[in-house]
Amino acid sequence: MxxxxxxxxxxxxxxxxxxxxxxxxxxxxxxxxxxxxxxxxxxxxxxxxxxxxxxxxxxxxxxxxxxxxxxxxxxxxxxxxxxxxxxxxxxxxxxxxxxxxxxxxxxxxxxxxxxxxxxxxxxxxxxxxxxxxxxxxxxxxxxxxxxxxxxxxxxxxxxxxxxxxxxxxxxxxxxxxxxxxxxxxxxxxxxxxxxxxxxxxxxxxxxxxxxxxxxxxxxxxxxxxxxxxxxxxxxxxxxxxxxxxxxxxxxxxxxxxxxxxxxxxxxxxxxxxxxxxxxxxxVVSDVTFRGFTGTCSGDIAINLDCSSDGCHNILLDQNDITSTSGKKLLVICNNAYGTATNTIPSVTCLLN
CATH class of the missing domain: 2.160.20.10 (Single-stranded right-handed beta-helix, Pectin lyase-like)
Structure with missing residues (x-):
């Protein structure tokens, strides 16, 4: 759930x-x-x-x-x-x-x-x-x-x-x-x-x-x-x-x-x-995810899986997602370019 x-x-x-x-x-x-x-x-x-x-x-x-x-x-x-x-x-x-x-x-x-x-x-x-x-x-x-x-x-x-x-x-x-x-x-x-x-x-x-x-x-x-x-x-x-x-x-x-x-x-x-x-x-570009708060029952909280052309100008800000079981949640980035601030779990895989 x-x-x-x-x-x-x-x-x-x-x-x-x-x-x-x-x-x-x-x-x-x-x-x-x-x-x-x-x-x-x-x-x-x-x-x-x-x-x-x-x-x-x-x-x-x-x-x-x-x-x-x-x-x-x-x-x-x-x-x-x-x-x-x-x-x-x-x-x-x-x-x-x-x-x-x-x-x-x-x-x-x-x-x-x-x-x-x-x-x-x-x-x-x-x-x-x-x-x-x-x-x-x-x-x-x-x-x-x-x-x-x-x-x-x-x-x-x-x-x-x-x-x-x-x-x-x-x-x-x-x-x-x-x-x-x-x-x-x-x-x-x-x-x-x-x-x-x-x-x-x-x-x-x-x-x-x-x-x-x-x-x-x-x-x-x-x-x-x-x-x-x-x-x-x-x-x-x-x-x-x-x-x-x-x-x-x-x-x-x-x-x-x-x-x-x-x-x-x-x-x-x-x-x-x-x-x-x-x-x-x-082409995916200029996307903002801001203010997500809640829980995740799966393993992946954030999945930015883009094509070889990439997703550009992605912003994650003030998000807080935790696991229902207390385990560490995964973040996936493929060919994703952007910035993450004040986000849990931490997003370190975005490209500049």
């Missing part, structure tokens, strides 16, 4: 609608999925009812309501824009996926695309459950994720629960400006490839005051992403917060301006890490 209190990392590198609406609609209008034919019993396929309700909200502006104390079974629901401004989803109830054998098609349970200014808010109980246990045993299956945000701007998501995804829980792709706050993500530690957040080709993304338990990375930051911030995140179990893998698909992946502050890691295999593939052109 490892526990880290992590303060800063800086990385510079149609069934028909059952109701008729005659008004033009305003941002205060409410489009409750129950009014569009949803059953809310967790067993009947409510996909089309949600799509129909979204179509009305998108066209006229207003609030799509997923009511409390109801469960809506859906598969591959797509909420697409562009829409009228100030679209809101009030996520008080639960969306559930069918078991694997009843999954119809699609890569995600909910796909949200091409929206500007969308807000999603729950009551701390609303959200989605992916019934992942019916998928996890199938190693060669292409398992779906739960939420996918694509090409969105000025997105705000808060107070929702996302559990038991067959694959990743929340993915963010080609988005600019998004805040995720008070998000609870929960999957067992042995669930395969169940990243909490996957962020790629995106800018100005904030994950704050959230609790992430998964079988993989709590947050994975992938290629062509910049100004990514994680603040007040509790991570674990899981693999920690990771940049990469970089160079997996494209040899010249770029990630810059990543800041991780005031985060806690408990029972994770890593704290903060950068992952690159061998034989790529990915």
């Amino acid at each position: 490892q526990r880290f209190n992590f303060f800063v990392i800086i990385l510079g590198f149609i069934s028909p609608c059952l109701c008729t609406r005659l008004n033009v609609g305003t941002e205060n209008d409410n489009y409750n999925v129950m009014d569009y034919g949803a059953n809310g019993d967790g067993k009947t396929d409510d996909s089309q009812a949600l799509v129909n309700a979204w179509s009305s909200a998108c066209k006229h502006g207003g609030t799509l309501t997923i009511p409390a104390e109801k469960s809506f079974m859906v598969t591959n629901v797509k909420f697409r824009g562009p829409c009228k401004p100030k679209i809101h989803i009030q996520f008080d109830g639960k969306i559930v996926a069918p078991p694997k054998e009843a999954w119809k098609s699609g890569d995600y349970l909910i796909y949200i695309d091409n929206l500007d200014g969308l807000t999603i808010d729950g009551n701390g109980k609303g959200g989605a459950d992916g019934d992942g246990s019916t998928w996890w045993h199938c190693k060669n299956c292409k398992r779906p994720g739960l939420f996918h945000f694509h090409s969105c701007k000025n997105l705000k998501v808060s107070n929702i629960m996302v559990t038991n995804s067959p694959s990743g829980h929340v993915s963010v792709n080609q988005c600019n400006g998004a805040t995720f706050s008070h998000i609870s993500i929960n999957s067992p530690p042995n669930s395969p490839n169940t990243d909490g957040f996957d962020i790629s080709f995106s800018n100005n993304i904030l994950v704050e005051d959230s609790n992430i338990k998964s079988g993989d990375d709590c947050i994975a930051i992938n290629g062509d992403s910049s100004f990514i911030n994680a603040t007040g995140v509790t991570c674990g179990p899981g693999h920690g917060i990771s940049v990469g893998s970089l160079g997996k698909v494209r040899p010249n992946d770029k990630v810059s301006d990543v800041h991780v502050r005031n985060c806690t890691f408990s029972g994770t295999s890593n704290g903060g890490r950068i992952k690159t593939k061998m034989d790529t052109d990915v």
Whole structure:
């Protein structure tokens, strides 16, 4: 068991609608999925009812309501824009996926695309459950994720629960400006490839005051992403917060301006890490690890294992990591250039 209190990392590198609406609609209008034919019993396929309700909200502006104390079974629901401004989803109830054998098609349970200014808010109980246990045993299956945000701007998501995804829980792709706050993500530690957040080709993304338990990375930051911030995140179990893998698909992946502050890691295999593939052109530089305090149950506390091109301008400062068993912890440096100050265990292997 490892526990880290992590303060800063800086990385510079149609069934028909059952109701008729005659008004033009305003941002205060409410489009409750129950009014569009949803059953809310967790067993009947409510996909089309949600799509129909979204179509009305998108066209006229207003609030799509997923009511409390109801469960809506859906598969591959797509909420697409562009829409009228100030679209809101009030996520008080639960969306559930069918078991694997009843999954119809699609890569995600909910796909949200091409929206500007969308807000999603729950009551701390609303959200989605992916019934992942019916998928996890199938190693060669292409398992779906739960939420996918694509090409969105000025997105705000808060107070929702996302559990038991067959694959990743929340993915963010080609988005600019998004805040995720008070998000609870929960999957067992042995669930395969169940990243909490996957962020790629995106800018100005904030994950704050959230609790992430998964079988993989709590947050994975992938290629062509910049100004990514994680603040007040509790991570674990899981693999920690990771940049990469970089160079997996494209040899010249770029990630810059990543800041991780005031985060806690408990029972994770890593704290903060950068992952690159061998034989790529990915260069790692301008990395600061500051304010790590906690314990390590393994043998290696700090591992700076760089390619032959080296990692440059690495700074370790004010870190204090001790062994849970009291033994001496190891520090590994390969082709790593930088400085270490006020750090335990002592780092003497950095190159100048």
